[in-house]
Amino acid sequence: MAxxxxxxxxxxxxxxxxARVALREKGVEFEYREEDFSNKSPLLLxxxxxxxxxxxxxxxxxxxxxxxxxxxxxxxxxxxxxPFFPSDPYGRAQARFWADFVDKKFTDAQFKVxxxxxxxxEAGKKEFIEAVKILESELGDKPYFGGxxxxxxxxxxxxxxxxxxxxxxxxxxxIESESPKLIAWAKRCMEKESVSKSLPDSEKIVAxxxxxxxxxx
Amino acid sequence: MAxxxxxxxxxxxxxxxxARVALREKGVEFEYREEDFSNKSPLLLxxxxxxxxxxxxxxxxxxxxxxxxxxxxxxxxxxxxxPFFPSDPYGRAQARFWADFVDKKFTDAQFKVxxxxxxxxEAGKKEFIEAVKILESELGDKPYFGGxxxxxxxxxxxxxxxxxxxxxxxxxxxIESESPKLIAWAKRCMEKESVSKSLPDSEKIVAxxxxxxxxxx
Numbered sequence: 010m011a012x013x014x015x016x017x018x019x020x021x022x023x024x025x026x027x028a029r030v031a032l033r034e035k036g037v038e039f040e041y042r043e044e045d046f047s048n049k050s051p052l053l054l055x056x057x058x059x060x061x062x063x064x065x066x067x068x069x070x071x072x073x074x075x076x077x078x079x080x081x082x083x084x085x086x087x088x089x090x091x092p093f094f095p096s097d098p099y100g101r102a103q104a105r106f107w108a109d110f111v112d113k114k115f116t117d118a119q120f121k122v123x124x125x126x127x128x129x130x131e132a133g134k135k136e137f138i139e140a141v142k143i144l145e146s147e148l149g150d151k152p153y154f155g156g157x158x159x160x161x162x163x164x165x166x167x168x169x170x171x172x173x174x175x176x177x178x179x180x181x182x183x184i185e186s187e188s189p190k191l192i193a194w195a196k197r198c199m200e201k202e203s204v205s206k207s208l209p210d211s212e213k214i215v216a217x218x219x220x221x222x223x224x225x226x
Numbered sequence: 227m228a229x230x231x232x233x234x235x236x237x238x239x240x241x242x243x244x245a246r247v248a249l250r251e252k253g254v255e256f257e258y259r260e261e262d263f264s265n266k267s268p269l270l271l272x273x274x275x276x277x278x279x280x281x282x283x284x285x286x287x288x289x290x291x292x293x294x295x296x297x298x299x300x301x302x303x304x305x306x307x308x309p310f311f312p313s314d315p316y317g318r319a320q321a322r323f324w325a326d327f328v329d330k331k332f333t334d335a336q337f338k339v340x341x342x343x344x345x346x347x348e349a350g351k352k353e354f355i356e357a358v359k360i361l362e363s364e365l366g367d368k369p370y371f372g373g374x375x376x377x378x379x380x381x382x383x384x385x386x387x388x389x390x391x392x393x394x395x396x397x398x399x400x401i402e403s404e405s406p407k408l409i410a411w412a413k414r415c416m417e418k419e420s421v422s423k424s425l426p427d428s429e430k431i432v433a434x435x436x437x438x439x440x441x442x443x
Binding site (some may be wrong): 068069070073074075078079081082085086098099101102105106109111112143202 | 273276285286288290291292297298299302303314316318319322323326331360371
């Protein structure tokens with residue numbers, strides 16, 4: 010028990026969830042520590058002095074920061090089970106490209122959908138639907154972005170699905186009617202225990218987003 | 227000759243330069259194709275429909291996009307010579323963290339230094355110097371960010387050094403007096419043919435930046 014990896018995390022964070030899913034996919038037991046954003050722990054500040062953000066995975070006393078970096082680290086530190094990447098360099102490059110697409114095009118857009126109002130929210134909705142359609146076309150008829158197996162892009166994107174209900178409620182639109190295949194993919198991923206155990210209930214996220222909107226908009 | 231990898235690039239781009247340095251570090255012969263931004267080639271638009279940006283490396287007819295992704299691909303596709311990463315997962319995670327830092331904290335800041343004026347430029351200068359000092363402290367007394375060997379973080383950052391003279395001229399400050407170790411590191415890197423052959427003359431960059439300022443500010 011003394012040497013369990015420690016995950017510094019925050020429950021509604023889709024970035025934190027990525028680390029949870031990755032660790033559970035590998036069957037790695039870890040100690041979950043919830044961070045209080047108004048009073049960050051000394052371990053967080055000391056482990057991630059540059060960005061001061063969760064998730065941080067502290068393994069053998071050494072911190073790994075930034076969610077996609079944590080996922081790649083987990084894959085390389087526990088290589089025996091469920092590899093997140095294909096073995097060929099081109100497939101690996103494609104996976105990295107799409108996870109990066111999620112961070113660059115999807116993350117900002119989804120925030121505007123639930124965390125903004127008026128014109129900014131409308132612009133966010135447009136960007137969000139555009140990104141969703143691009144992702145759906147990349148998924149195509151494959152069961153997972155990783156092909157037959159759940160991989161790096163799946164881990165990077167699935168954590169946002171716990172927010173879908175919040176996007177629909179505050180953005181006033183239906184993701185399923187825009188992107189039925191993506192919704193089917195999300196349901197497929199949720200059948201995996203690594204995912205269902207790591208994502209909070211959609212209702213809790215809706216309440217969290219409502220509280221944010223009340224305080225900030 | 228028929229199967230040479232093709233690099234779609236643009237000469238003053240520090241992102242394009244990363245791909246050039248990576249290929250030359252591996253001793254890979256490639257066909258360099260200069261893109262015209264006002265009239266992008268059909269191959270660029272078809273190879274990178276998402277971002278429509280250089281660099282794109284087309285290898286065996288398949289495109290790899292986004293500069294850090296290209297560098298990682300080059301490392302994995304030509305693994306025999308000059309590995310860009312250490313072999314241990316933690317060292318690999320650290321390298322990815324710092325290359326990501328360059329993209330997130332350094333890229334925007336440097337643009338404001340040479341491509342903006344007034345308050346925005348001053349804010350950029352402050353961010354730039356802050357980022358430079360953090361990078362210098364990470365370098366410490368090592369010859370390279372990769373330790374004894376030139377690696378992923380070195381490739382990610384060195385290409386900006388061809389712009390240093392432009393930053394100093396338009397930002398009206400001295401990088402060397404802020405960060406002498408980083409300047410010594412840049413000189414050390416420039417002794418490598420892979421770097422010196424891939425970076426344009428600083429004077430050409432200064433002229434390019436001056437032209438940009440004349441047309442845009």
